[in-house]
Amino acid sequence: MKRLTIFLSTLLLLCSCSKPVDELKIISFNIRYNSWNNIDGENGWPNRKDAVVKMILDEHPAAIGLQEALIDQLLYLDSCLPAYKRIGLGRDDGKEAGEFMAIYYDPARLELITSATWWLSESPGEPSLGWDAACRRTVTFARFVDRQSDKEFAYLNTHLDHVGRTARAESAKYIAGIAAKCKSFPVILGGDMNSTIDDTIFSAFYKVGLQPAREMTDSTSNAITYNAYGKEEGKMIDHFFVKGCEVVSFRTLNGDYGVPYISDHYPIEMVIRL
Numbered sequence: 269m270k271r272l273t274i275f276l277s278t279l280l281l282l283c284s285c286s287k288p289v290d291e292l293k294i295i296s297f298n299i300r301y302n303s304w305n306n307i308d309g310e311n312g313w314p315n316r317k318d319a320v321v322k323m324i325l326d327e328h329p330a331a332i333g334l335q336e337a338l339i340d341q342l343l344y345l346d347s348c349l350p351a352y353k354r355i356g357l358g359r360d361d362g363k364e365a366g367e368f369m370a371i372y373y374d375p376a377r378l379e380l381i382t383s384a385t386w387w388l389s390e391s392p393g394e395p396s397l398g399w400d401a402a403c404r405r406t407v408t409f410a411r412f413v414d415r416q417s418d419k420e421f422a423y424l425n426t427h428l429d430h431v432g433r434t435a436r437a438e439s440a441k442y443i444a445g446i447a448a449k450c451k452s453f454p455v456i457l458g459g460d461m462n463s464t465i466d467d468t469i470f471s472a473f474y475k476v477g478l479q480p481a482r483e484m485t486d487s488t489s490n491a492i493t494y495n496a497y498g499k500e501e502g503k504m505i506d507h508f509f510v511k512g513c514e515v516v517s518f519r520t521l522n523g524d525y526g527v528p529y530i531s532d533h534y535p536i537e538m539v540i541r542l
Contacts, residue, residue, distance in 0.1 A: 290414070290541050291539050292331075292377075293328070293330055294330065294332070294458065295333070296459055296506060296508060297332060297334055298334075298335040298531060299337050301313075301336045302340060302341050308497070311497045311529055320525075321348045323530055323535065324345075329537065330378055331371060331373040331410075331412070333369065333371050333423065333425030333458050333459060335427040335460045337367060338368070342354065352375075353375050354372050355370070355373075355380070355383045356368045356383075356408045357408075359387070359403075362385070369407060369427055370408065370425075371423065373410070373412065381411040385407070386406060388438075388439035392442065398439065399434045399438050400432035401431065403429060403430075405426070405428065406427075407446070408424070409422065409424050410423045417542060420453040421456060421512075422450045422456065423455075424459075426459040427459050428440070428461045430462045436467075440470065440473060443473075444472040447478055455510065455511050455512060456509075456540070458507070458508045458509075460494075460533060461506065464503060464504055476511070478510065478511050481507075481508035481510050482508070482518040484510070484514075485515040485517055485518055487517040488517070488518040488519075489518060490504065492504050492534070493520060493536055494506070494533050495534055507536070513540045516539040518537070520534050
């Protein structure tokens with residue numbers, strides 16, 4: 269009887285300490301492109317790439333949305349992250365040219381139903397420059413089923429333009445339109461928005477029910493996300509917006525992964541329940 273009591277007590281303790289099966293960890297990360305002329309010096313991709321891999325392996329998200337990634341960076345990550353699969357297209361030709369809004373996901377946890385890439389412009393179905401944007405910008409869409417909870421959700425990963433004010437506003441409206449069509453399942457939107465959270469462009473998100481994740485939990489961080497490698501004052505311009513799910517925690521991943529900076533942006537991470 270005593271042994272049975274000890275066994276049951278141990279089992280109860282293990283159950284109470286284990287992470288709920290319906291919790292999902294998602295990361296958004298502007299990885300900073302691999303510059304051909306090494307303008308980043310000691311902070312260039314060759315000196316950061318192993319630390320980026322360490323961050324992903326240490327945190328082990330169910331999905332991670334990258335911004336600014338070039339094909340050579342993605343091929344390196346592919347080789348280091350065999351447990352993950354990747355979706356997304358190069359913004360310059362719809363294939364492999366230019367920056368990707370790539371999404372890596374763990375197929376052991378998530379089943380991909382469908383995916384797409386759209387350009388943030390007046391011609392979203394083809395490589396194109398939108399409004400007053402300085403660069404072609406895209407949003408990568410994925411619809412997943414969480415294998416543990418059997419619940420569906422949509423994940424959108426994007427990078428709004430750093431110059432064009434109109435482009436940011438119109439891009440937000442276009443993305444909000446995609447989210448509005450996802451009526452029967454939760455939506456997660458993450459990325460480098462090149463705007464602080466008080467910017468009026470985000471009213472488009474609020475109108476369709478998307479709310480800032482860092483404001484939806486007491487376990488949160490208001491640390492800067494753009495660090496500029498410490499060369500200028502930082503800003504909080506990377507965000508998650510969600511609807512139809514509970515935010516358990518929100519973190520800015522500004523810890524030590526082996527180098528002072530793994531990018532000129534810190535990754536942001538949230539744990540949610542669908």
